[in-house]
Amino acid sequence: MSISFILRLISGTLGGGSRSAKPETISGEVERAKHRATKRINRAKARAENELGNLDRVRISLMSGDMKKFTALFAQLKNVDFHDCENLSGLDHFNKERKSWNELENMSSKAMTVVNMNSAMDAIGFGAGVLDQYAVVPEIEGLEEYGEKEDTPEALKEISEKLQKFQQEVKHMCVLMQEVRHQARRGEDALMDLSDYFEDGIDDIKSIVTSNGYDWKKYDPEQKILIGRTAQIALLIRALSEIRFLNDDVTVREEILDSIDTAEELLDELGA
Numbered sequence: 001m002s003i004s005f006i007l008r009l010i011s012g013t014l015g016g017g018s019r020s021a022k023p024e025t026i027s028g029e030v031e032r033a034k035h036r037a038t039k040r041i042n043r044a045k046a047r048a049e050n051e052l053g054n055l056d057r058v059r060i061s062l063m064s065g066d067m068k069k070f071t072a073l074f075a076q077l078k079n080v081d082f083h084d085c086e087n088l089s090g091l092d093h094f095n096k097e098r099k100s101w102n103e104l105e106n107m108s109s110k111a112m113t114v115v116n117m118n119s120a121m122d123a124i125g126f127g128a129g130v131l132d133q134y135a136v137v138p139e140i141e142g143l144e145e146y147g148e149k150e151d152t153p154e155a156l157k158e159i160s161e162k163l164q165k166f167q168q169e170v171k172h173m174c175v176l177m178q179e180v181r182h183q184a185r186r187g188e189d190a191l192m193d194l195s196d197y198f199e200d201g202i203d204d205i206k207s208i209v210t211s212n213g214y215d216w217k218k219y220d221p222e223q224k225i226l227i228g229r230t231a232q233i234a235l236l237i238r239a240l241s242e243i244r245f246l247n248d249d250v251t252v253r254e255e256i257l258d259s260i261d262t263a264e265e266l267l268d269e270l271g272a
Helices: 003-014 023-064 066-074 091-095 099-117 123-127 153-212 221-240 254-270
Strands: none
Touching: 003 023, 003 153, 023 066, 023 153, 023 221, 066 153, 066 221, 091 221, 153 221, 153 254, 221 254
């Protein structure tokens, strides 16, 4: 018997129908409903944690691998001025004492430490247990207060309200877990696609410095755009590799969502 069926039974009883919707006949079905809700929430949590684990593995791999190559190469460039790449957004940070480059370098070093510590961990190992404190089955408080004789309309109305609240909370919890799963997958897909362009961009920079040296002023406009685009992608990877993906209420951080949207827009612009 589902919660919805119990609620219809109570509604029928209160409307003058069958008198079978008594608290003592409901309690057993409520326990079964709680058991089903536990399994449902745990499934949603496990799927969300799996996606978070996949995302973390990609983030750490990128920050400890290609990002380390980029920061080492970019650090050698001289007189970089991304005002020459005005059509590329987000690069103004690099023009402010190159602070963003230092942040990228530091994050890459930290990611390498994590990789060394977790070299044997698979994707599920990264994500397991992350959502345990959030994915908790709601309680139906006070249901035990209603005894066999308390089948009055008032008692049944209170039971109905508690069951409806329980039903809504279970649904809300599962929706939260599904949204975490969805956004983690979006982030992972965006990072994987960005990494393809990032690898090519790093190769482009290597070719440019091999031919023209490390002085920005010696590069032609197309070469500056190639370097600027690679730096732009590096910034997006950095934003999507933010250590904290979720807020305290299990919603995805707004900064992460904005970065995913920006990454998807850039990927659409870049094409295949």
